[in-house]
Each structure stands twice: as C-alpha cells, then as structure tokens.
Amino acid sequence: MSPNNASLDSELVQRFVSDAHRDFDSVKDMVEKEPKLVNACWDWGGGDWETGLGAAAHTGSRDIAEYLLQKGARIDLYAAAMLGKLSVVQAILEDNPSEKDKPGPHGIKLMTHAKKGGKEAAEVVKLLQSLNKKPKSKEK
DSSP states (O other): OOGGGOOOOHHHHHHHHHHTTTOHHHHHHHHHHOGGGGGOEEEOSTTOEEEHHHHHHHHTOHHHHHHHHHTTOOOOHHHHHHHTOHHHHHHHHHHOGGGGGSOOGGGOOHHHHHHHTGGGGHHHHHHHHHHHSOOOOOOO
16 A cells, blocks of 8 residues: 555544544644645444544534545535535535435434534525425415
8 A cells, every 4th residue: 555545544544534623723733744634534323424524514614614625525415505506416416316414424414414514505505495385385
C-alpha cells in the first residue's frame, strides 16, 4: 500500500467527526494536518456512519460545512438541505422521492437538517413541507 492510500488513524477519524459537530478551530487544525479527513467516516455503532460534513449538517454548523466543502468534502442530501441548496435537494428528490424519508446520521430526519439551516434553508423547509402534505381525497 502506498503512503497516499495509507489508512487514517481510527482515533483521529473519531475525534475529527466528533469535533465537526461544533468545533470549527479543531476541524481546521486537523484538516490542515491531514487533508484526507474531509471525507473520512466514523461508525458510531450499528452502521451509524457519519462524516465531518454530516456532523456539521445536523447541528447547523454552516461554517464547518462550508469549510469542509471548500476542502473537498463530498456533498450529500442532508448537507445540501441544511445549507439551503434548493436545486440540489429538488434534483435528488425528483430523481428518487423516497430519499426524503430516509434517515441521516443518528437517524436524524431530512427536515431536521433543513430546519437547522435557519433562514438560508427556508425554501428547502417549504419544499419538504409541500412533499409531506397528503393530497385531499375527492368526495363524491
């Protein structure tokens, strides 16, 4: 295995993902020292996989999410929702409507991610609310 493909230290990955929930300074420091962390995943147990971007997304840590994206993190539906990227969310849900009901890290719903985005994600919240409305049945 070449040094470019060397595994990341598991304790470092766990700390990175944990800190990515809220500690921007720590995230920046770790990424400066080890850039491959931007897409590293940690399994909290039972297949509850989470990246630093995923951690930032469900906590509404916009600064961390935007930094990680600038450093090469791969965006996902949950981060797009929190960041208010309406066209990204629309495209994914148009292609696969069932994605709106799939839980993200820790079982957190897509709507929760969108609401964590505040005013910048208000249009995503509206979209998700519109998708959750049940059509009225026609009375005869």
